[in-house]
Amino acid sequence: MKDISDLIYLDNHATTPCDPAVVDAMIPFLTQQFGNAASRSHAFGWNALDAVELARDQVGSLINGTGKEIVWTSGATESNNLAIKGIAKYYERNNEGKTGHIVTVLTEHKAVLDACKALMRDGWEITFLEVTSDGRIRLEDLKAALREDTVLVSVMFANNEIGVIQPIAEIGNIVAEARSSKQSPKVVFHTDAVQALGRIPIDVKACKIDMLSISGHKMYGPKGIGALYVRRGRPRIRLEALIDGGGHERGMRSGTLPVHQIVGLGKAAELAKKDIDEGHIEKVRELRDYMWNKLDGELDEVFLNGSTEHRLPNNLNISFAYVEGEAIMLAIKEIACSSGSACTSASLEPSYVLRALGVEVELAHTSIRFGLGRFTTKEEVDQAISIVVTQIRKLREMSPLYEMVQMGIDLKTIEWSAH
């Protein structure tokens, strides 16, 4: 294994380390307290069940929901699939196989987009809302997209690449209003909140959220555990299970509960709530703002992609004009981060999120995403700034585009040989 002890980790949108307190909470449930939470006949099972129920309350409390509204899953990909396909398949089964309509957004995570595309193959109609240059949807577009047979609106709380926060409370109002006015009598509102959890306050009641996807490892919990918040009360939300078996999780998701993972997610939720309630997250915002101001001050032609105002406190997504993203990552190899460049993606296409914002493809190739976290220090940020500034200057020395621009050549007037 490579030595990573000297690396600066600024890729907290990809994953986060488990908080030591999370690990401490989990360990007993791997060893002594190994019971199956479904064993009702002995204390091994009772203890496991108590731990699971405590974790349910901890997770519910983070979003102003209740433990009873939490369904455990293997992660947010499954949560998104369960929310989207679960609603759709239940609708089909109760409407003689008829398919309906779903509204989502072009900049959603692939777990949402691909779940919707899978339904399209089954005959579902999907509206993919566009976003403005700041990365947010237009509420008029959402209103115009709603139909009588719209059963689901799925809009992410905050984007994983650019950290842009959608107008969730307004969307919740629009969806609730469409349902009560019978414009879309069956519609419910789902949000993938993976990136927002623990970084900004979330209130499912105030935002009228019906379903919300949660991931453990994006908020200092373990990988392999997630949850779907499914609102209780009227009108009742009915989901078709994707995984059948022992009827766990009220039939919505069968499978023996991974108690240690659940305990870890519960603890992570408790710590995340503390981060917000006690203002720790504001320290991350200060560091993030400091980093951006320094980079913007030291380097010319750097661009922050997406809204500055409606943005997660830990995210920077920056285009460094005239230098390619993968080369940047190679040059700043002491920093773990990611890029929207084509060369870093399996598809060899630049980021679809940046493209949806209308970021020119030339600039999309030059983008780098930095994600700060709970454990990021000022020293690390200072180091990162110095590395980035030095290496961008070095790469620009090497860039024919930068040279041409310095010579006063307008790159748009050149006939490039596409390949």
Added chain:
Amino acid sequence: MRYSDKVNDHFNNPRNMGSMDRQDPQVGTAVVGAPACGDVMQLQLKITEEGVIEDAKFKTFGCGSAIASSSLVTTMVKGKRIEDAETLRNVDIASELELPPQKIHCSVLAEDAIKEAIRNYQEKKAKSVE
């Protein structure tokens, strides 16, 4: 991307990075690729009356393997006669750098750059004769 040591070496210590006077009649300049595709290679060859490449310079916008490919070709063509430089194939570059399959296009671009720079030099020369 995990690259070979050779790519990393050329990327971290680029050979012959820089540019020459485009107006110099001895200098052939190639600019291949496109910013929208994520790579642009500028290769300049300084060629003697006898047709020998006496100097080569590059500047590249692109990923690590694009930069390494262009750095490598400058070392491969320097001192060669243009007829010999023209026989360089992308596979030579790709195999020397142990490029992963999805990066083969970087070596293609480098091969194109050599041909284009020589063509540009010859065009200039033909014009000066007229």
